[in-house]
Amino acid sequence: MKKDATGRIHFKIVFYGASPAGKTTSLKWIYENIENFTKGSFTKGGFTSVDDPSGLTLYFDYTSLAFESNVIFDCYTVAGQKRHKHQRNVVLKGTDGIIFVVDSSRVMLPDNLHAIQELRGNIGAKLGNDLPMVVQLNKRDVPDPLTKKELLTELGLEKYPTYETIATKGIGIKRAFTSLAREILAKNLSELENPQRMF
Ligand SMILES: Nc1nc2c(ncn2[C@@H]2O[C@H](COP(=O)(O)OP(=O)(O)O)[C@@H](O)[C@H]2O)c(=O)[nH]1
């Protein structure tokens, strides 16, 4: 959490996970559908992507969503490919909450494992404790998905709030995001005037 020069409060949310689990697709859906998220007023900035020519996230995606004009969620995705380890660590700095995006395809299990192990290495014991995290089990529509139980057990994610999602259709994305946003707001209640009006 940080306050900017005009007194607005910023929370940083990072979508973390293997490439191509669906991080960019999830954030784009939120950006395009944010009108339906909040009971109060909001404004949104642009959507910034730094892609390589094949459309994979090269550095990060970013958008800022302002609620009630004084609370802003700065949302980032990380580049999921293994060689971008350093960029991921930079994007994680100052994070208030994480959405860990899992690719449900059976063949992606090793990549999902690599991603969660790296995240645990980057964040340490704070993960899920001081630093809230929710899990998106994405791509539930693929032909060969692992079950929810298999994924959570294999990845050691049983204790986190979990949502089954299909980012390409926007299924489950709002619930995952607002669940994390609420948890972040609850942690910072003393800083906020009327957080209950937002979601
Ligand atoms: N079938 C299916 N495809 C998805 C889903 N979410 C994302 N994709 C596709 O997976 C690819 C990678 O998505 P992207 O959001 O760029 O992944 P990222 O690397 O995690 O940012 C794209 O072709 C998306 O259209 C999903 O829920 N189901």
Ligand SMILES: [Mg+2]
């Ligand atoms: Mg991406």
